[in-house]
Amino acid sequence: MAVIEAKDLTKRFGEFTAVDGISFEVAPGESFGLLGPNGAGKSTTMRMIGGTGLRTSGSLSVLGMDPERQGPEVRASLGVVPQSDNLDTELLVRDNLIVYGRYFGLPMREVKAKTETLLEFAQLVEKANAKVDDLSGGMKRRLTIARALINDPSIILLDEPTTGLDPQARHILWDRLFRLKEQGVTLVVTTHFMDEAEQLCDRLVVMDQGRIVAEGSPAALIRQYSTREVTELRFGASRNEALLAELASLAVRAEALPDRVLLYSDDGEALLEEVNRRGLHPLTSLVRRSSLEDVFLRLTGRSLIE
Amino acid sequence: MRAALSGLSSGRSWAVVERALRAIGRMNWLVILTGFFEPVLYLLAMGLGMGGMIGSIPGPDGRPMSYAAYIAPALMASSAMNGALIDSTFNVFFKIRFSKLYETMLSTSLGPADVAIGEIVMALLRGALYALGFLGVMGTMGLVTSWWALAMIPVALLIAFGFAALGMATTSFMRTFQQLDLVFLVMLPMFLLSSTLFPITVFPPVVQWLIMALPLWHGIELMRQLSVGILTPMTFVHVGYFVVLGVVGAIAVTLRLRKLFLR
Numbered sequence: 387m388a389v390i391e392a393k394d395l396t397k398r399f400g401e402f403t404a405v406d407g408i409s410f411e412v413a414p415g416e417s418f419g420l421l422g423p424n425g426a427g428k429s430t431t432m433r434m435i436g437g438t439g440l441r442t443s444g445s446l447s448v449l450g451m452d453p454e455r456q457g458p459e460v461r462a463s464l465g466v467v468p469q470s471d472n473l474d475t476e477l478l479v480r481d482n483l484i485v486y487g488r489y490f491g492l493p494m495r496e497v498k499a500k501t502e503t504l505l506e507f508a509q510l511v512e513k514a515n516a517k518v519d520d521l522s523g524g525m526k527r528r529l530t531i532a533r534a535l536i537n538d539p540s541i542i543l544l545d546e547p548t549t550g551l552d553p554q555a556r557h558i559l560w561d562r563l564f565r566l567k568e569q570g571v572t573l574v575v576t577t578h579f580m581d582e583a584e585q586l587c588d589r590l591v592v593m594d595q596g597r598i599v600a601e602g603s604p605a606a607l608i609r610q611y612s613t614r615e616v617t618e619l620r621f622g623a624s625r626n627e628a629l630l631a632e633l634a635s636l637a638v639r640a641e642a643l644p645d646r647v648l649l650y651s652d653d654g655e656a657l658l659e660e661v662n663r664r665g666l667h668p669l670t671s672l673v674r675r676s677s678l679e680d681v682f683l684r685l686t687g688r689s690l691i692e
Numbered sequence: 693m694r695a696a697l698s699g700l701s702s703g704r705s706w707a708v709v710e711r712a713l714r715a716i717g718r719m720n721w722l723v724i725l726t727g728f729f730e731p732v733l734y735l736l737a738m739g740l741g742m743g744g745m746i747g748s749i750p751g752p753d754g755r756p757m758s759y760a761a762y763i764a765p766a767l768m769a770s771s772a773m774n775g776a777l778i779d780s781t782f783n784v785f786f787k788i789r790f791s792k793l794y795e796t797m798l799s800t801s802l803g804p805a806d807v808a809i810g811e812i813v814m815a816l817l818r819g820a821l822y823a824l825g826f827l828g829v830m831g832t833m834g835l836v837t838s839w840w841a842l843a844m845i846p847v848a849l850l851i852a853f854g855f856a857a858l859g860m861a862t863t864s865f866m867r868t869f870q871q872l873d874l875v876f877l878v879m880l881p882m883f884l885l886s887s888t889l890f891p892i893t894v895f896p897p898v899v900q901w902l903i904m905a906l907p908l909w910h911g912i913e914l915m916r917q918l919s920v921g922i923l924t925p926m927t928f929v930h931v932g933y934f935v936v937l938g939v940v941g942a943i944a945v946t947l948r949l950r951k952l953f954l955r
Contacts, residue, residue, distance in 0.1 A: 437699070438799055438954050457699035457954070462801040472792040476715040485714060488707040489800035537800075 387450075389414045389541055389572050390435060394444035397430050404430040406596035407444065414540075417573040419583045419590030421678075423686050426593040428576035429469060432543050435574065436466055449540065462490060465534030465542040469549070471526045473518045479529060480505065480514040487536040500536055507562065508532035524555030531562065541572045548582060560585050580679040594686045604678050611684055612676040613638050615654035619661065619668040620646045629666060636660055650676070699954075700946060701805035708797065708810020709817075727774050728822050731767040732829055738889060739763055739833075749891075752913075753922045764835045765915035766888040768844060769851055771826045773879070773908055776819035776852040780859030781875045784811060785866060788952065795953050804949035808942055812856045819852025820845070838921030847918060847931075851911040854934035857941025858907070864948035882908045887916075907937055 388411040397405040405427040412418045420428045433439030434446060437453030437460050446453060453460040474482050483504055487497035505511045508528040513521060521529065527547070534542055547563070548556040563586060567573055577583055583590055584604045592600040592607070600607055608614075617637070621629055626642050634640035636657055637649035651657045654673035661668065716724075739760030751757035787793040797807050827844060830836050859875070866872055885892070886909040892900050903909050914930035917923060 436799055438795075440955055455699060458702040458801040458803050461799065462702075466799040468796075468799070472796045474711070474715075474793060474796070475791060476718060477711070478718075481714050485707070485711045486800065488710055489704070489797060489802050491702065491704050491707065491801065 387414075388412060389449055390418075390574070391447045392431075392435075392444065393446075395431070395434065395441055395446055396443045397427070397434060397439065398442045403596050405434070405441075408591075408593070408596070408598045410591055410598065410601070412541075412572060412574060414572055415567075415570045417567050417575065417586055417588045419587030420574070420576040420593060421578065421580075421583055421590050421682060422576075422593035423578060425595075426686075427596040428593055429545055431593075432545050432574070432576060436461060436464055436543060462537060463540045465537065465539035467531050467534045467542065467544045467547055469545040471530045473526060473529060473533070475518045477518070478514075479510060479516050479518060479521070482518065482529060483533055483536055486533045490537040492537065497536065504532040504535055507535070509558070522555075524551050524558070527551060527555065527559060528562070531559070535566075539571070541574065542566065544573060544575045546576055546578070548577075548579065556582075580677055580682055584678050592682060592685050599685045600681070607681045608676050608678060611681040613650040614652045614676060615650075616674055616676050616680060617649040617651065617654040617657050617661075618646050618672040618674070619649065619658075620670045621666070621668050632664075632666070633661070648680075650680075699803055700950070701803040702801050703806070704802055705806045705810035705813065707802065708807055709813050712810070712814040724818070727778055727818075728771070728825050730774065731771040731822075731826055735760065735764055735767050735826075735829065735833075739835075751920055751922075752917050753920065757920065758835075760833065761835045761837070761919070762916070763889055764830045764833075765844065765919040766886075766912040768823050768826045768830065768848065769908065769911035769915045770883050770888060772819040772823040772848040772851040773855045773883075773911065774819070775822040776815045776855040777859045777875060777879060779815035779818045780812070780856040781863045781872055784815075784860050784863045785869070785872055787811075788864065789867075794949060798949070798953045804954065805946040807949055808860070808945035812853065812860060812938075812942055812945065815856035815859065816849060816852040819856065820849045823848030823852070836919065838919065840918045840921035840923075843918050844915055847911075847914055850931065850934045850938070851907075851914075854907055854911075854937035854941065857938045857945060861941045861944040861948060864945065864952060882906055886912050888912060907933065910934065 390412040393409045394407045395405055396407050420431060422428050430439055434441050435448055437457035440454055448460050449463055451460050477485060480501060483501040484497050505514050510529060548559055575586055589603050591598045626647050630640060630642040633647055633649055637651045639650040641648045649657055658671055658673055743759030746759040748756040749759055749762050794807050885903055886906060892903050910930040910933045917927055
């Protein structure tokens with residue numbers, strides 16, 4: 387049975403439709419991703435799952451309950467990691483965890499024991515008595531995630547968990563999230579980082595302008611919306627566009643960007659040989675595997691939407 | 693009706709109070725103390741200083757009382773108001789608009805009613821703390837003449853409750869720090885006119901009615917009656933005023949928090 391079940395979920399703010407009739411299910415223990423550009427409706431969807439955003443229409447069930455009508459009950463089994471850290475700056479690091487646990491009505495003894503475990507999990511034992519304002523960005527993020535675990539949630543909602551972090555901090559975080567997944571916790575992640583989605587998500591939906599435009603595992607989405615490999619060629623700004631027609635005939639799909647031409651095919655090396663055989667001689671060339679980023683850009687476009 | 697009220701509370705306001713107590717431990721105590729000293733300074737300056745020139749003045753039962761004894765209960769009521777309002781306006785504003793504290797609380801299993809009651813109780817405790825300290829000063833100065841004065845402590849709690857709920861409900865509508873200055877704009881005239889330093893009988897009837905509609909006048913009259921142990925039917929009107937103010941305010945805060953953060 388699905389732990390989250392959304393059907394025709396819609397959210398309007400006045401005239402603006404933020405989420406436009408989306409349907410999806412999340413299975414227990416699954417790591418589910420919501421991908422999309424800014425303004426696609428990811429965070430709004432997250433807020434509705436947590437019951438802090440009210441839906442305009444459609445149905446939504448989280449752990450068999452309606453988050454709108456049974457907010458406190460639903461949130462008792464939910465861990466929420468919001469987009470921007472909202473730690474309690476009036477409290478020390480350790481107290482942030484203790485107090486948050488008390489919000490869930492957990493007994494003090496239990497909360498204290500859990501707090502020490504979580505400080506270790508978040509690698510913040512040495513910072514336990516520090517002020518929140520003195521933590522680095524990565525530490526704050528880890529504390530926010532640790533805080534979301536205090537009530538042993540069965541679902542964790544992570545809204546852009548690693549935005550603004552350096553590569554080291556991101557990898558530590560991914561590692562921690564992966565451990566949670568191994569413990570059987572269901573993860574719901576929004577992100578616009580494709581590598582993050584590939585790292586974390588078993589299955590994902592791509593959202594654009596409030597709608598779901600694609601759904602599947604990262605590998606399946608690449609198979610469906612892209613080719614196995616991509617050949618990137620640079621001929622110099624003036625020639626890229628001019629050569630597009632000829633190059634397109636060699637590939638499954640071709641795309642000219644201002645600085646390079648992208649050729650989608652199942653064998654990029656063979657394609658590159660053919661290009662050279664025809665005497666087109668690009669200035670630089672690169673053959674790589676197709677990534678989720680190719681899928682994402684194909685589905686949601688390359689121009690800024692804002 | 694059930695649907696409208698569902699999800700408002702999980703009955704854990706105490707967790708909100710507990711958080712505030714932990715935060716207070718790390719606060720600047722000087723800020724807290726200034727709120728206490730203000731009415732004490734008034735008592736010394738007005739009560740002893742000016743009181744010496746004024747002599748005695750008719751009390752709640754018509755019998756004469758010293759000027760210091762006349763204004764002391766009024767200052768105690770104001771003290772409860774100060775503490776409750778400072779906490780429920782400036783501190784609450786910061787938590788709503790900047791630290792996102794309530795938003796965070798509401799993403800746990802706390803409901804808006806838990807947050808509202810917890811924060812009101814905290815503001816109330818601050819008001820009560822000021823009032824209690826002030827009662828101590830009054831006792832030391834020999835201005836407490838009836839055992840009824842002990843009832844001034846729960847009454848200080850009640851007054852603080854009413855003002856805390858009112859303050860927090862009002863603050864939930866404010867968007868900028870400038871708008872918060874309105875709080876002082878209301879507090880100061882209310883303090884000066886609500887029979888604090890002189891009876892309202894000096895005003896024309898229309899002004900008197902206006903003052904009698906404001907909460908502080910009820911708090912002051914109530915305190916003054918208790919300080920000398922005189923109870924009249926009006927005593928219950930004063931008590932009722934604050935019970936209604938507090939309850940209506942707390943409901944308003946709950947609904948406002950829901951509107952602001954659960955939408």
